Amino acid sequence: MQEPLIVLLGTTAVGKTELSLELAKELDAEIISGDSMQVYKGMDIGTAKLAPEKREKIPHHMLDILSPEEEFSVADFQARVDELIPEIIERGKVPLLVGGTALYLKALIQGFIFPEMETDWELRERLEKEAEEKGTEYVHQKLAEVDPQLAQKLHPNDLRRVIRGIEVYRQTGKTSTYFKKQAQKRPPRYQALKIGLKRDRKEIYQRINQRVDKMIKQGLVEEVKGLYQAGYDRDLVSMQGLGYKEIIGYLEGEYDLEEAIRLIKRNTRHFAKRQLTWFRKDEEINWFKVAKYEIEGLVTEIITLVKNNFNFEQLKKLNLQ
Known part of the structure; x- marks a missing residue:
């Protein structure tokens, strides 16, 4: 029997965090963050990380597990959460995955095949130097020669992924596209019930603007300044996160604070628009329009959906019968 998993997803600022706490109480769940930036310590305001005091009663996982200088890949996410889910179920709790990083969710549920390989730092440094001296198009062309399908999907300026594609081929003799196709042949790895939250685009944009203003008041500039002064510069994956790269631009004098906020x-x-485009491709998502409900009514509807989608043995296992 596939292990059951409840997934709460939606665009940034749609209201997942507040609802996840209410669902977790009703489902006796433990929450797994599916956010690619909340894994980093010290990055709290810009990632809209739930305050520690608000997660005291409900266990939260995949938060504050890495320092900002460490890389964290979709393969790392899949491996860590694969260990977490059976542990949560063994405790008689419900695994509730909450997040908006669509690639992470897809990798976990559908599964990607990740080649066994060591990081080739020498190759990465050489390609980065070539990109600096000859342009990103030059390195992108190298990827096109070995994996044209991946190259077609990646912009030359997406240097990290371009280099990764070359690295995979150099080490395994097979392309990233090959590994992706192999993964698509496999059945889903979990019995996942996907619950999607949506709002009108205008409302989402308004909520984003309000949230950014709130982050600035809470001290986002000071948070980024502290990280920057500690040596975490804009070349790190963590510092490419929304809010961080823009504030670093302000700190380096490229523009004023008003422009950084804009x-x-x-x-x-x-980003929200890209998320929505990705989620729309997934026909398995059960969508709920948040504006139609008070939060209590929305929780009730979702609990009913959960109970209707897991058989008796699973409900018994998850303490939901």
Whole structure:
């Protein structure tokens, strides 16, 4: 029997966090964060991380597990959560995955095949130097020669993924596209019930703007300044997160704070739009329009959906009968 998993997803600022706490209480669940940036310590305001005092009664996982200088990949996420889910179920709790990083959710549920390989730092440094001296197009062309399908999907400026594609081929003799196709042949790895929250686009954009203003008042600039002064610069994966890269631009004198705030809002709106495009492709998502409900009514509807989608033995195992 596949292990059951409840997934709460939706665009940034749609209201997942508040609802997840209410669902967790009703389902006796433990929450797994599916956010690619909340794994980092010290990055709290910009990632909209739930305050520690608000997660005291409900166990939360995949928060504050890495320092900002460490890389964290979709393969790392899949491996860690694969260990967490059976542990949560063994405790008689419900695994509730909450997040908006669509690639992470897809990797966990559908499964990606990740080649066994060591990081080739020498290759990475050489390709980065070539990109600096000859341009990102030059390195992108190298990827196109070995994995044209991946190259077609990646912009030359997405240097990290371009280099990764070359690295996979150099070490395994097979392309990233090959590994992706192999994964698509496999059945889902979990019996996942996907619950999606949505709001009108205008409302989402308004909530994004309000949230960014709130982050600034809470001290986002000071948070980023502290990380920057500690040596965490904009080249790190962690510092490419929304809110962080824009504030670093302000700290380095590229523009004023007003422009940094404008860029955060704009880039977050663009991110929400990309999230929605990705989620729309998934026909397994059960969508709920948040504005139609009071939160108690929304929780009731979702609990009913959960009970209707797991058989008796699973409900018994999850303490939901």
